[in-house]
Amino acid sequence: MDLARVDAILEGRGSEPFDVMEVLQDIQEEFRYLPEDAMRQTAEILQVPLIEVFRLANFYKAFSLKPRGRHLITVCTGTACHVQGARKLGDQVLGQLKVGPGETTQDGAFTVETVNCVGACALAPVVIIDGEYYDHMTPKKLRKLISRIRKVDAQEEETRTNA
Amino acid sequence: MPRLGNLDDLAALCDALGSKREQSTRTVTMCAGTACRACGCLPVAEAVEAEIEKQGLCGEVLFRTTGCHGFCEQGPLAIIEPGNIFYAKLKVDDVEELVSQTLKENQVVERLLYTDPVSGEKVRTEDAIPFYASQTRVLLGDNTKLSPENIDEYLSLGGYTALAKTLTSTSPGDVVSTVQASGLRGRGGGGYSTGRKWEQCRQAPGEEHYVICNADEGDPGAYMDRCLLEGNPHAVIEGMAIGAYAIGARQGFVYVRKEYPLAVRHVEGAIEQAHEYGLLGDNILGTDFSFDVKVVHGGGAFVCGESTALMASLEGKVGEPRAKDVHTVEHGYLNQPTCLNNVETWANVPKIITNGAEWFAQKGTQNSKGTKIFALTGQVKNTGLVEVEMGASLREVIFDIGGGPQNGRAIKAVQTGGPSGGCLPESEFDLAVDFDELYEAGSMMGSGGMVVMDDSACMVDVAKYFLTFLQDESCGKCLTCRIGISRMLDIVTDVCEGCGTPEQLDLLEDLAWTVSVGSLCALGKTAANPVLSTLKYFREEYEAHIEQESCPAGVCPALIHYTIDEDTCNNCGLCAQNCPYEAISGDKESGYRINGEICTRCGICVESCNKKAIVKS
CATH class of the missing domain: 3.10.20.600 (Ubiquitin-like (UB roll))
Incomplete structure (x- = not known):
């Protein structure tokens, strides 16, 4: 792990009490999870007990202690999405990728998460893949989307190998 | 941007921007809120802009993208003035016609108009759409008139004049009195009198006073605050500045969910632009009043919507609530007097100052105004x-x-x-x-x-849904909330699976009471509401699950099963292809069968079958 990237995030932080949260969010953004060494570094530089840093990392949903896959599939399970069939979307993902919420596929391609509401309730059910919102989702549309991402990934991989 | 040195500078700028606004004879306004973006409004907006240029209408037609208009389901949507013409579900392919017909020739393109699903008729103008016609859009109305990314648009509608009026001609005490007289109550859920809260905070002694905007909108199924912050961030900032003046604060925070990236971007941009004009920062409009706002990103915990938990989170701690007998208006953020209101509450403030308390109090009921x-x-x-x-x-x-x-x-x-x-x-x-x-x-x-x-929803399943949510979001500090919600969920799960007993319903009511009296914050105190209300109004559904072991709405997976009706099935195999669990086997010759042991009753096969051959029982 590149600690210089963590140091860059920590630069100039520490004057406000909420800086520790903001730093952890930036680390999460940079590495897509909170590596142990990054948390240690944060604790040391901001002079916050390591156990407090770990407690924050555990408490807030924004943080992941395990590396995330290359693609992040977030199924919204808000009330509007729930009554419009979000459960089926969870089933589709679980069936197709064989991983449930909070898990990553063995090949490191997909991490699946659920979110309690993304505030796009009028378009329910909603799925977010790599930051892109997909409205009025159906299991069929989701299946095709996942297959397409897999296909694009495979093509890119092939181009890389050939090059 | 020139720094505005006094009230006259602001008035002159607002006037200039206002008359420029009136001069533009034709306007295309497109919604670019999160929902419309999900429906693909950005490519359409780009196409409209390009087409306006291509057809030589630059300078004649004003184009703007705004925050959410509210009618999310009809996106991407555009309103064309003059005429208040409303086009729904636009596609890139429609743009050429929109520009050449409507903008150039003043012709309405019939096929792009909205069709009312109730009457089945096309509706020409936005005002005439039943969805809008029955509303009173005091706050949301502004969302359709301005680009949230450009402070000049807010100023052209008289933005920040409420703040200017406050700073130059009203004492802090009078501001509080006005808000109190308006009858405004907190829009976050508690419904506490905003004026009274401000007064208590103003009177509380402390080295510093703080104001906070609670934009940690975590309620599933609610997104009002997101749209206000996305669509009209300056109204919220102006409201906060007025509140800060009233209670004597110099620092404000907007605590916003990380799940709302566009709202974060817009409010951060708005703060920056307000700074450039000197509407935030030191000596605002040449007065002694200095005020700044910082955006803090929430970590994604529902309980942080609770004021004491939110303040703990702001202090860099885990978001656990504390007992509220020590009020946050006296001992809040960093133990200093802190006034926390939600986004919608803050956004109402400039309106009240501009139009007066009476104007606000005329709307609404005796105890709930506006x-x-x-x-x-x-x-x-x-x-x-x-x-x-x-x-x-x-x-x-x-x-x-x-x-x-x-x-x-x-x-x-x-x-x-x-x-x-x-x-x-x-x-x-x-x-x-x-x-x-x-x-x-x-x-x-x-x-x-x-x-x-x-009627396709099962109310026991809904109760189970909320308990699952609350169990997941309980911070765990209070035993009754931590354990009580889990036990209530166990019981409701039993009911959903057909193994509940009538005695369990009494136990459920007992538990609900215990959880509500034994928990510190609103999450625990109200956790039983979804259960108690469904028990009160839909008890027969619980009883059907218990006594007949059946789910009347056919939702609860343990109480339903699927079979393929051989007579209707045409052996196309789509169900087998679509089943994510590979629970359907067979081939085109011998037909298909569902393996009940693998099947999770998700119902995906039902949707995939064109022949309606899959029967739920």
Whole structure:
């Protein structure tokens, strides 16, 4: 792990009490999870007990202690999405990728998460893949989307190998 | 941008921008809120801009993208002035015609107009659409008039003049009195008098006073605050500045959910632009008043919507609430007097200052004044954001604005108030929507989520859904909340699986009481509402699960199973292809069968079957 990237995030932080949260969010953004060494570094530089840093990392949903896959599939399970069939979307993902919420596929391609509401309730059910919102989702549309991402990934991989 | 040195500078700038606005004869306004973006509005907006240029209308036609208009389901949508022409569900391919016909020739393109799902007729103007016509859009109306990314647009509508008026001619005490006289109550769910809160905070001694905007809108099924912050961030900032002046604060925070990236971007941009004009920072408009706002990103914990938990989170701690007998208006952020209001509450403040307390108090009911924005979602024809006067009935909102049920089904219930609220049956739809009436009926207004459910929803499953949510979001500090919700969930799960007993329902009511009296914060105190309200109004559904081991709505997986009707099936194999669990086997010759042991009753096969050959029983 590149600690210089963590140091860059920590630069100039520490004057406000909420800086520790903001730093952890930036680390999460940079590495897509909170590596142990990054948390240690944060604790040391901001002079916050390591156990407090770990407690924050555990408490807030924004943080992941395990590396995330290359693609992040977030199924919204808000009330509007729930009554419009979000459960089926969870089933589709679980069936197709064989991983449930909070898990990553063995090949490191997909991490699946659920979110309690993304505030796009009028378009329910909603799925977010790599930051892109997909409205009025159906299991069929989701299946095709996942297959397409897999296909694009495979093509890119092939181009890389050939090059 | 020149720094505005005094009130006259601001007035002159507002006038100049206002008359420039009036000069533009033709305007195309497109919604670019999160929902419309999800529907692909950005490529359409780019195409409109390009087409305006291509057809030589630059300079004649003003084009703007705005925050959410509320009618999310019809996106991407555009309003064309003059004429108030409303085009819905636009595609890139429609753009050429829109520009050449409507902008150049003043012709309405019939096929792009909105079709009212109730009457089946095309509606020409935005005003005439039933969804909008029955609303009172005091706050949301501004969303359609300005680009949130350009402070000049807010100023052209007289933005920040309420702040200027406050700073130059009103004492802090008078500001508080005005807000108190308006009858404004907190829009976050608690419904506490905003004026009284400000007064208490103003009177509290402390080295520093703080104001906070709670934009940690975590209620599933509610997104009013997101749209206000995305669509009109300056109204919120101006409201906060007025509040800060009133209570004597120099620092404010907007605590916003990380799940709302566009809102974060817009509010951060707005703060930067306000700084450039000197509407935030030191000596605002040449007065002694200095005020700054910082945006803090929430870590994604529902409980942080609670004021003491939010302040703990701001202090860099885990978001656990504390006992509220020590009030945050006296000992809040960093133990200093802190005034926390939610986004919608802050956004109402400039309106009250501009139009007066009486104007605000004229709207609404005796104890709930003004308008309220609701997120109308679920199984109803028109979904989106709805702003009505307090006191409108649930029926008006669901049927007149929402257009009633989808697909000819019957509406069974509406869930209001998110996980702290409850489910009300159709027989209660004449209730007025205000803070007190809904509370008495066993639900609450909450922050304004309104999820409509038709007869395809199982109310026991809904109760289970909320308990699962609350169990997940309970911070774990109070035993009754941590363990009590889990035990309630165990019981409701038993009921959903057909192994509940009648005695368990009594136990459930006992537990609900214990959890509500034994928990510190609103999450625990109201956790039982979804269960108690469904038990009160839909007890027969619980009893059907227990006594007949059946789920009347056919939702609970343990109580249903699927079979393929051989006579109807044409052996196409689509169901087998679509089943994510590979629970359907067979081939085109011998037909297909569902393996009950692998099948999770997700129902995906039913949707994939064109012949309706898969039967649920």
